Amino acid sequence: MAKPKVIVQLYPMFPSDGEEDRKAKRPLGNDNEMYHRIVHEWTDIIKAADKMGVWGLGTIEHHFHSEGYEVGPNPGILNAYWASLVENAHVGALGYVAATHDPLRVAEETAILDHLTKGKYFVGFARGYQSRWANVMGQWSDSPATVSDGSDADERNRQIFEERVNMVIEAWTQESVRVKGEFYEAPYPFETGVEGYPAYEIARDAGAEGEIGPDGSVQRVCVVPKPYQKPHPPVFIAASKSQASIDYCARNGFIPTYFMPDKGVIEMTQYYKKVANEAGFNVQLGQNQNLVRWPHVTKTSEDFDRKLREYDLDIYKNFYGPFFPQFPQGDDSELVQGMKDSQLFIGGTVDECVAGWKKIFDQAPCEYITLIWHWAQQPKDDMLEELRLFMDEVLPELEIPDFEPVSAAAE
Secondary structure, three states, rough: EEEOOEEOOOOOOOOOOOOHHHHHHOHHHHHHHHHHHHHHHHHHHHHHHHHHOOEEEEEEEEEOOOOOOOOOOOOHHHHHHOOOOOOEEEEEEEEEEHHHOOOOHHHHHHHHHHHOOOOOOEEEEEOOOOOHHHHHHOOOOOOOOOOOOOHHHHHHHHHHHHHHHHHHHHHHHHOEOOOEEEOEEEOOOOOOEEOOOHHHHHHHOOOOOOOEEEOOOOEOOOOOOOOOOOOOOEEEEOOOHHHHHHHHHHHHOOOEEOOOHHHHHHHHHHHHHHHHOOOOOOOOOOOEEEEEEEEEEEEOOOHHHHHHHHHHHHHHHHHHHHOOOOOOOOOOOHHHHHHHHOEEEEEEOOHHHHHHHHHHHOOOOEEEEEEEEEOOOHHHHHHHHHHHHHHHOOOOOOOOOOOOOOOOOOO
């Protein structure tokens, strides 16, 4: 038997003394001195978590958070910096909002990161649910944000997302590519290729085979470098409730990242196993899958409630709640209990945490665990003490099969 691979997912929540204080300090996200302090605290956390033996260190892509809730606009820059700090941990992003990016640009950036980390890199992709920024940055392909509601906009977002991710994989794994999707094409224009490229002769004679056509036009594009890992880094895909996302992951050997209550996780792990095996992968229950939870390992049960109020209530009530009405709603006292009832937060004493984690792992022994704290609303030292308790006292009680690596579909 083995232990789950722990990923610590971090993005700063600028601290305030509650909702009213956040309003009084508007726009808190523009507090440059606070960001400077926090971004260097981030460095301390990365180093400490690496020494504690976590498998991975990740961050997000979210933009324009003027209220200071999720300030994480550029995962690639952070990953590159972290690569110079860690000795053992993987670094990565969970993840790039694919519909707002040029897929070939992402393929290049992430391949460089894979080399910087010497193969200790993972990459995640998400569809994007925050319209404030995703609609702005996705305007060039008219990509709307989505909360997986089955609408026409949701379907368009999914089509763009899958097309872009598929193109990243193709660019990673093929010497050169010629791709024409519904929303993106390369070369551009696709029909004629890039005409009038002055240095076509050396590209034709020394570049990738077929890159230059007989008339000197660019007919294929060659993304360099290719990833250090072969065929490519592990690919994680965010999934909150959509079975279609699990289908996509299972058919391609990707790692679904479950932001959902226990019942949904149990159902989806079984479904993923079924579809992945039908697609030709030899996958066991829980293998190649990632469970996300917000933990609090505390001295007493009452301390768990206190931390939920002080560190999580503000963002849960004012940000997550409006996006996800399926989450428990109510006044502040009801919301603290609602966070516990949501099953997304696991906390309490070590014994209570072990029981909470075993409850889900007995039925869904996921290969990966992603832990999210609302740091810097929660002070750095407090968050690190919780991580230490998790790694030293909770994780040793969790067991999963000793999974063999799953081959990527591109092989």
